Structures are given as C-alpha cells and as structure tokens.
Amino acid sequence: MITLSDISVSYDGSRILRGVNLSVPEKGLICLMGRNGVGKTTTLKAIMGLVRTDGGSVRLGSTDLTGMRPEERSRCGVGFVPQGRDIFPNLTVWENLKLSLVLHGPHGTDEVDRVFELFPVLKEMLARKGGVLSGGQQQQLAIGRALLTHPRVLLLDEPTEGIQPNIIDQIGDALIKIKQEGKISILLVEQYLDFCLNVGDGFYIMERGTIVASGPISRLNDENVRKLLTV
Numbered sequence: 710m711i712t713l714s715d716i717s718v719s720y721d722g723s724r725i726l727r728g729v730n731l732s733v734p735e736k737g738l739i740c741l742m743g744r745n746g747v748g749k750t751t752t753l754k755a756i757m758g759l760v761r762t763d764g765g766s767v768r769l770g771s772t773d774l775t776g777m778r779p780e781e782r783s784r785c786g787v788g789f790v791p792q793g794r795d796i797f798p799n800l801t802v803w804e805n806l807k808l809s810l811v812l813h814g815p816h817g818t819d820e821v822d823r824v825f826e827l828f829p830v831l832k833e834m835l836a837r838k839g840g841v842l843s844g845g846q847q848q849q850l851a852i853g854r855a856l857l858t859h860p861r862v863l864l865l866d867e868p869t870e871g872i873q874p875n876i877i878d879q880i881g882d883a884l885i886k887i888k889q890e891g892k893i894s895i896l897l898v899e900q901y902l903d904f905c906l907n908v909g910d911g912f913y914i915m916e917r918g919t920i921v922a923s924g925p926i927s928r929l930n931d932e933n934v935r936k937l938l939t940v
C-alpha cells in the first residue's frame with residue numbers, strides 16, 4: 710500500500726534519514742521502532758510531505774506521492790496523527806471532528822458513528838473543549854479526526870506516549886478493529902514493545918536514520934532484535 714524507496718532527508722545540511730526502505734502491505738499494521746532521535750518522526754513527515762526529501766520516492770499503491778504537497782497527499786488517502794496529538798484545544802470535540810468533515814467532503818453519518826463506536830468517550834464529550842480532555846482522550850480524538858479524512862493509510866506517531874494503561878488498551882483494541890475491517894493500512898511509530906506485539910503484523914527497527922532490522926512481529930521476541938531497542 711505504502712512504499713518508501715531510498716528516502717533521504719537532511720536538516721540544516723546534516724543527513725537525518727539515510728536511504729530508508731520500508732513498505733506497509735494492504736490491510737497490514739506495521740510498527741516502526743527505534744530509540745529516541747533515530748528518525749522515526751522524520752520518516753512519517755517524509756511520507757506526509759512535511760519535510761523536503763533529498764532523494765528517493767514515496768508511493769501509495771500505484772500513485773507516486775513524491776513531490777506532492779501535504780494536502781494533496783492527504784487527499785490521496787494518507788492520514789497522519791502527529792506525535793503530541795495536535796488537536797485544537799479551543800475547539801470542542803465536535804468542532805475538531807467537524808473540521809475533517811469540512812475539509813474532506815461529505816460523509817455518511819455511519820463514518821462518524823464508527824468513530825464513536827471505536828471511541829465512545831468522544832460521544833460523551835462532544836461539547837467539551839479539546840484542551841480539557843485527558844491526554845488519552847485527546848489521542849482518541851486525534852485518531853478519530855484522522856479516520857474522518859478517508860485515509861487508505863494511517864500514520865500514527867507514538868499514540869501511547871504518556872498515556873494511562875487502560876486508555877492504551879482501548880487504543881490498541883481500536884487499531885485491531887480498524888485493521889480487521891481491512892480498509893485501512895497502518896504505519897505505527899512506537900517504542901512500547903508490548904503494544905507492538907499486541908497490535909502489529911510486522912516491524913522495522915531504525916538506527917541513526919536507516920532501517921537495521923525488519924520481520925514478522927513475532928521476531929520482536931528475539932533477543933538480538935530487542936537489543937536494538939534497549940538503551
């Protein structure tokens with residue numbers, strides 16, 4: 710579904726991504742893992758078109774996204790939930806969701822209902838300001854909002870970061886349901902190993918801007934793979 714070939718990115722002249730190759734199969738949930746600062750977020754930004762690439766290509770199915778602006782990539786079906794969530798704190802939950810509906814064309818109410826089914830708490834809090842929700846609730850809102858943009862691929866940047874365990878479980882369950890529906894592929898950036906083992910089909914591990922290991926999710930249990938993730 711999504712394929713990165715030889716993607717390189719530099720910030721201020723220093724190379725951050727060095728020829729990243731990675732693919733997410735249709736209906737798959739792939740985890741991109743690695744220690745802090747290795748380039749995981751930059752990889753998602755490269756897919757979304759939020760950083761300039763020095764070389765390489767990004768494809769979504771048969772569409773070449775390379776060179777497209779972020780909003781064009783979004784219209785092609787790339788949904789992005791950034792690290793730190795990035796919801797609008799002064800808009801209500803409903804207004805946050807409605808923005809996706811306004812920007813991405815009309816939807817059947819079933820799509821909105823589906824979001825409430827995955828994250829019931831959002832329905833209870835429609836009139837609350839986004840900024841007063843807990844971190845976990847904001848994460849659910851951010852994922853719900855991305856789901857309303859008709860994504861074919863959903864990019865999630867550390868959705869469990871700083872979130873309490875019971876909400877992590879709810880988010881995990883939602884990702885598994887989305888995966889089982891088979892309409893959306895997911896690329897999950899994550900450092901929480903047990904979460905990846907629970908929801909993932911496959912993994913890539915990054916070190917200093919390049920992929921150093923990959924395989925089916927069960928291989929994350931191998932000691933030599935885990936060594937790449939521990940500080």
Ligand SMILES: Nc1ncnc2c1ncn2[C@@H]1O[C@H](COP(=O)(O)OP(=O)(O)OP(=O)(O)O)[C@@H](O)[C@H]1O
Nearest residue numbers: 720721725743744745746747748749750751752792
């Ligand atoms: N806008 C920027 N300008 C300059 N350097 C940057 C910028 N954004 C990130 N970097 C650097 O690029 C490297 C990779 O950053 P990135 O955010 O992609 O890492 P990450 O794997 O997502 O880390 P974390 O796990 O902490 O979120 C880091 O060394 C970081 O300091």
Ligand SMILES: [Mg+2]
Nearest residue numbers: 749750751792
């Ligand atoms: Mg990051």
